[in-house]
Amino acid sequence: MMDTIFALATPPGRGAIAVIRMSGPDTNRALDALGAGRPTPRLATLKALSHQGDRIDQALVLRFVGPQSYTGEDSAELHLHGGRAIVEAATAALIAIGIRPAEPGEFTRRAFQNGRMDLAQAEAVADLIDAETQAQAHQALGQLAGALSATYAGFRRDLLQALALVEAEIDFPDEDVPDHLASNAGPILDRLLGDLDRALADGQRGERVRDGYRIVLIGETNAGKSSLFNALVEREAAIVTPVAGTTRDVLDAQLVIGGYAVTLSDTAGLRPTDDPVEAEGVRRAQVRAAEAELRLWVRAPGDPEGAAADHAQPGDLVILSKADRGLAASVEGFESLAVSPLTGQGLSQLHDWIAARLARDLAGSDFPAVTRERHRRRLSEARDAVAAARSALSVGPEMAGDDLRRAAQALARVTGAIDVEDVLGEVFSTFCIGK
Numbered sequence: 001m002m003d004t005i006f007a008l009a010t011p012p013g014r015g016a017i018a019v020i021r022m023s024g025p026d027t028n029r030a031l032d033a034l035g036a037g038r039p040t041p042r043l044a045t046l047k048a049l050s051h052q053g054d055r056i057d058q059a060l061v062l063r064f065v066g067p068q069s070y071t072g073e074d075s076a077e078l079h080l081h082g083g084r085a086i087v088e089a090a091t092a093a094l095i096a097i098g099i100r101p102a103e104p105g106e107f108t109r110r111a112f113q114n115g116r117m118d119l120a121q122a123e124a125v126a127d128l129i130d131a132e133t134q135a136q137a138h139q140a141l142g143q144l145a146g147a148l149s150a151t152y153a154g155f156r157r158d159l160l161q162a163l164a165l166v167e168a169e170i171d172f173p174d175e176d177v178p179d180h181l182a183s184n185a186g187p188i189l190d191r192l193l194g195d196l197d198r199a200l201a202d203g204q205r206g207e208r209v210r211d212g213y214r215i216v217l218i219g220e221t222n223a224g225k226s227s228l229f230n231a232l233v234e235r236e237a238a239i240v241t242p243v244a245g246t247t248r249d250v251l252d253a254q255l256v257i258g259g260y261a262v263t264l265s266d267t268a269g270l271r272p273t274d275d276p277v278e279a280e281g282v283r284r285a286q287v288r289a290a291e292a293e294l295r296l297w298v299r300a301p302g303d304p305e306g307a308a309a310d311h312a313q314p315g316d317l318v319i320l321s322k323a324d325r326g327l328a329a330s331v332e333g334f335e336s337l338a339v340s341p342l343t344g345q346g347l348s349q350l351h352d353w354i355a356a357r358l359a360r361d362l363a364g365s366d367f368p369a370v371t372r373e374r375h376r377r378r379l380s381e382a383r384d385a386v387a388a389a390r391s392a393l394s395v396g397p398e399m400a401g402d403d404l405r406r407a408a409q410a411l412a413r414v415t416g417a418i419d420v421e422d423v424l425g426e427v428f429s430t431f432c433i434g435k
């Protein structure tokens with residue numbers, strides 16, 4: 001038997017309206033106890049709410065009758081005046097009535113458990129709430145509508161088709177097995193392997209839209225990295241001094257460029273040093289540079305190519321910094337842009353250049369199969385199992401069958417199509433309360 005839960009669904013604090021939602025079998029009893037009676041389902045109804053004679057509020061009440069609700073259970077919403085005292089009074093009344101506060105994500109967890117949505121869609125709900133760019137919201141909406149679930153269902157269909165053929169061979173071993181298998185299951189697995197490889201080789205588009213495209217500033221000490229960082233984030237986030245070796249730690253800032261989330265990192269200048277603190281800074285700079293999607297190689301007039309040359313990758317951009325004082329030499333094989341954070345020269349061109357790069361790398365017409373590391377792990381597990389099954393076909397059906405079942409399990413874990421208690425904890429613990 002499920003408890004009945006409630007939570008404030010709007011941000012805490014003063015506001016025009018505060019919404020408390022509740023869900024579970026005692027919903028109607030709670031509405032009775034608040035004097036709200038049984039409003040027509042799904043019709044906002046104005047009610048004077050009170051508890052044991054104490055007025056709570058004049059509120060709009062919205063009642064849902066399970067299974068036609070977000071959670072699939074009986075549920076209700078109290079649309080209250082958004083003041084602290086009123087929310088407190090309503091909360092105290094609900095607790096007195098015997099309804100308990102919800103855990104983070106518990107409403108959506110119930111929606112999942114009642115079959116209203118699969119796990120990928122539940123994750124999309126969380127992503128939608130966290131979305132700060134249009135691209136993030138758009139991607140989450142597609143996932144909520146089932147685009148990702150449909151992709152995985154397609155993979156699973158192919159898998160189960162191949163598995164059925166393999167199992168037929170196990171059950172009726174008198175036919176000439178290897179030939180038959182190779183000609184039937186073989187092509188299915190070849191096509192599936194191609195699809196899985198393509199889904200994995202997506203340049204991490206879904207994860208980069210969701211978590212941010214990583215751009216790292218690298219270069220010699222004093223090249224002007226921190227000055228450029230501050231200009232791009234539009235505040236004095238990093239310390240700038242004429243002293244070479246000012247920046248030690250990696251400094252991250254979140255920004256939005258061209259509708260995409262970007263994580264921009266300022267780093268220590270790359271130079272050999274005996275100072276252990278600076279050396280650690282240089283090491284961290286190198287690690288970040290290697291992980292990033294794009295490096296901005298910052299060069300002041302007179303800078304040697306130096307250590308940055310070892311860390312730049314094809315497609316990176318060379319920034320000819322301090323352009324008000326003349327131009328650094330460009331670097332063979334790299335595009336470059338003259339910029340001066342001091343005068344503002346080149347900043348809007350840099351902005352446009354980055355926006356174009358983001359559009360090139362992140363825009364895509366097809367929905368990405370991977371929007372989280374969790375999906376990538378499972379997809380890659382499935383891919384390896386399918387590859388193993390493909391080679392096992394020529395040996396015999398039993399081994400191939402095991403591999404295919406392993407692949408199907410891995411895919412099923414993404415959408416929660418199999419028993420996944422451990423996955424549930426991981427997914428729902430990161431939700432906000434009231435979702």
Ligand SMILES: Nc1nc2c(c(=O)[nH]1)N(C=O)[C@@H](CNc1ccc(C(=O)N[C@@H](CCC(=O)O)C(=O)O)cc1)CN2
Pocket residue numbers: 064067068069070077116
């Ligand atoms: N006030 C309010 N606004 C909200 C929500 C909510 O719960 N309350 N939502 C919460 O996230 C989102 C809307 N999502 C919802 C999804 C399903 C159902 C629902 O009642 N589904 C039933 C009936 C469907 C129908 O009649 O077409 C169902 O699926 O059976 C309600 C809201 C955004 N806005």
Ligand SMILES: Nc1nc2c(ncn2[C@@H]2O[C@H](COP(=O)(O)OP(=O)(O)OP(=O)(O)O)[C@@H](O)[C@H]2O)c(=O)[nH]1
Pocket residue numbers: 219220221222223224225226227228239240241242243244245246247248267268269270321322323324325339340341342343
């Ligand atoms: N004239 C001029 N000076 C600049 C410009 N950008 C930065 N500087 C100066 O160059 C010096 C170094 O700038 P930073 O931004 O700290 O350089 P950095 O690359 O972060 O240096 P480290 O943190 O030591 O690696 C400071 O004195 C800045 O004021 C510019 O566009 N024009």
Ligand SMILES: [Mg+2]
Pocket residue numbers: 225226227238239246247266267268269
């Ligand atoms: Mg610096």
